[in-house]
Amino acid sequence: MTATTPHSDTSHKRPNYMLIWLYLFVLTVAEVSLAFELPLSRNIKLLLLLFLAVWKALLVALFFMHLKFERWRLRIIFIIPLPLAIILVTAGVMEKVFK
């Protein structure tokens, strides 16, 4: 097989970056108005906000950092710390959340 050069990721169709930007913009507006304007219960707001934040973060990671077009060997590097972060935070909040 041929060796990889940065070229190889131009072999996929380049995503429409401006469209992603529009997404990010709209989602940010949605977040702010969700937080301030919508009369929802706090927990639902919290979940929705987190969902939107993760969505935005994924857009950046997948398209701007072109993780969507990388091989798993590279993706895994970025993924490994995430469970560790979750473990740490879970243990930290155990005290208060689960008696």
Next chain:
Amino acid sequence: MTTVAHSRTDAHAEHAPMSFWRKYIFSTDHKIIGIQFLFVSLFFLLVGGILAMQIRWQLGFPNTPMPGGKILPETYIASNGVILPEYYVQLVTMHGTFMIFFAIMPLLVGVYANFLIPLKIGAHDMAFPRINMWSFWLALLAGLIMLAGFFVPNGPPRCGWTMYVPCSARSDLSGVTTGQLLWSVSIVVLGLSSVMGSVNYITTVINHRAPGMTWFRMPLSVWALFITAILGVLALPVLQGAAIMLLFDNVLGTHFFDPVAGGQALLWQHLFWFFGHPEVYILILPAMGMVSDIIANGSRKPIFGYHSMVFAIIGIAFLGWIVWGHHMFMSGMNPTLGSTFMVSTLLIAVPSAVKVFNWMGTMWRGNLRFHVPMLNAIGFVSMFTIGGLSGIFMAATPVDIPLHDTQFIVAHIHYVLFGGSLFALFAAITYWYPKMFGRMMNPGLGKIHFWLTFVAYNLTFFPMHIIGMGGQMRRIYDPTIYDFLKPQQPLNEFISYAAFALFAIQFLFAFNFLWSLKFGQKAPQNPWDDNGMEWSLPNPAPHGNWERTPNVYRGPYEFSSPEAEARGSDFLPQYVKLPTDRDPAPAAGH
């Protein structure tokens, strides 16, 4: 996997002569950087040892003037020469800090990851030589900042190397101001240095293996150093973050760890140990890897169960992330969490058992050569086992109740860190000394040093188990104020004598090390009849290592194989091309 490394072959072959400064001081050669790390961290080992001697003086002979103590300033020592309680706690704190962060960690990772990884995988240098140089200079800077703690008003911090809050977050509780800040800053700088180093090691191992050096042809030392680098990259930033919060609590008046304002004392412990336990595996995995290489060499046999050794390293590293709570069983942490941490901790015995028994399997039916590295490696196996087994006591939560924060823990620490890491280092230093300096260390002196150390070390640290069972707490200035500890004082005194002897014996090693630099016997090209790639080079190896990227033809442990016998020797280096060998595919295959 068919991944075959293709190494970068930038203009490495031709190197113009360089000025002394570029060559030895601001060098980007991984070997020189390794040697720089070696000298600096041996210096800090000496500092840690000197602090330990003062600890032992105080524990063995409380309220007795310390010989030579009068030269210390009066913030440390009473006018009659007796160590002050403040100073004792500072001694313990800085002993732990220096030994862990500035002696053993740089010795194992700074020295040997730097020195061995490129040599053993057939690379010309690290992936990022300049960053590598920075990593060294930052480590040195961090060490000097830490050392400066002794020279500021009130001296270094007084809250143990674990720096528990709120003691460390409030100067009115610890009585220390500047020293505490220096500790935090130093740790942040050190973390930066470690991350830079580890990024380098990881990238180098992944990208710069010579053709034919497949993943499962890598020596276990490289595997261990690689996994260690992963631990470093993920663990040290957490400590950095925690140290920064501690620093801010001290200087900006933040309240992370201030219970009055809603901060949490346990938060620090979680963060510290979330880093801390992976850290202790950073301190043992490279030792295990290098010992594996040396034991295979000394036994003239392939390592027993190479693949399971690799998976054991990975297993230990993985489990290492989910056990940190075993340092916090008594901390008031949720007991259910304690149960979880107990089980995961106990499970670490399983990959460790694989390692220990596979080392024994390697020696089984071998043809043992007792050269100095081999002796120290065997010392490592036998002593690490004791340290690991004492860990089982503390891992069982109910048994940890009487043992936590007693000298039993101190015994455990030293069995794994001195008996483990430091013996492995004695082995590694002797083993790769010819590669570093082109000369051999004196084997006679080395053997004497090994045996004396082995005896004195056990006499020093084994009795600590017993006084720990008797209930003697850690970090106490004067055990004799407790009635129940008074009967143990003779044993404390005995330990101190043994410790003084142990310290004195280390000068044999220091002498051997320094003397051999100039007067050691000139090393033959492959002094230990080893298989590693590094021995295809002259001693010491030139900048850039190989003129042309070498090829790798087989695994690292082909001792006593039929092919080797056919050549009339009992080893078959990785770089030797037999008529039956095909050249590996040069470019990367994915």
Next chain:
Amino acid sequence: MRWWLPDAGSTFAGPIDSLFLAILIITGIALVVVEVGLVAFLIRYRGRPGRKAFYTHGSTRAEVIWTAIPAVTMVALGLISNHYWVLIKGRSSVPPNAYHLGVHAKQFEWQVTYPGPDGKLGTADDFTVRNQLHVVVNQPTAVELTSEDAVHSFFVPEWRLKQDAVPGMHITAWFQATKTGQFELGCAELCGMGHYRMRARVFVHTPEDYKAWLAQQAAGGSE
């Protein structure tokens, strides 16, 4: 000079000491296997002229054995330990009939608050004594641990009891003393330069003696 854990002084000592012994035996076996094996190998397989090493890359069967045995042992040990752990430290392990004392740790002293004649903490007849812990033998006792400043640790070796006192937290630790007499309470967590002298006397009384002491305290006016 003792070569073992201190004399048992509470109901916890039984299970903890047996567990300690059990682990000592397990690890002792492992230790003997390893160390004796090592020495034997060193002698038997020492290099001699003409000796040849046996070329092998390992044995899956052997490795499975020495992976499985420790795994099973450790899981069993974990289950047994957890049983006692929950009994000793579990959040719901404090017996309902426990006698509650308040212990407030402070650089570098222990302030013990007694419930006074009414037997209840937090009432007007409570009184506080510095560095003296008086308890009743065979009576489940719970100490409500708090801390003023740093992290301290409540440690009575004979009772096999240790529990950190953490500022900002309220932790309950319980025990049942089985032996009357005088003991010592030490601080086991580094809490500053005076950590070593953060020591209190422990008196385990018979119920009658305790009543007498209480009465005497009440008469002498609470501190």
Next chain:
Amino acid sequence: MTHATQTVDSMRPPFPAESGAGVYSNKLGMWVFLASDVMFFTALIGSYIVLRFGAPGEWAKPGAVLNVPLTAFNTFLLICSSVSMVKAYAAIQDGKKYFLRPVPGKTLRDGGLKFWMLVTILCGAAFVGVQLIEYFKLVHEGFTPAGFRDGSLLAEHAAADPIKYGLAVAGLYGSSFFTMTGFHGFHVTCGVISMTYLYFTKVLPEKYSPQDYRGIEVIGLYWHFVDLVWIILFTIVYLI
């Protein structure tokens, strides 16, 4: 001694095809560093989460203390700089080294590497500037890393409406707010400085080409990561 080495130089591909992960070293190294940076922010953000869960009182209501519209604008700036960064990356892939170039039949001109990098740097610098303004205003109003400053405007408001301003946990609020956003700002600053350096040493002299634009890709990864962290921070610090 047989060295048994063989040169492979003749077969070396023209551009940094390094083996292993199948990516060149600088990029791999940057990814590993980013993983480590994730752990750094885990320590800070994780502490914030743990402290907030365990807080002895209610956190301040969103927008009570912090100026959300200003920060929303800042978020917008950072998103813009992220997209301009990726446009710069696309531009150099296509060999557009220039600043701006007219496109026949269109009024908008086509941006090249120099243009998009400049936009990125300016947006990044503006972000830092706005953040500094935010900090100064907050400190002026009385919100500091230690909580509400005594006698300040915010302290008065908080005394009047302790729930809205989260008076009970103001100390924690200040601590975690300034530490998290401060270290994020520090990351942005580092990014701006290195991009400016690259701009003058590599971009303007047209050192990058469609054959080798490693520097742009690697700094881009860093930059997008910083943006990603901000997305998380903006949500959990300002909006929740």
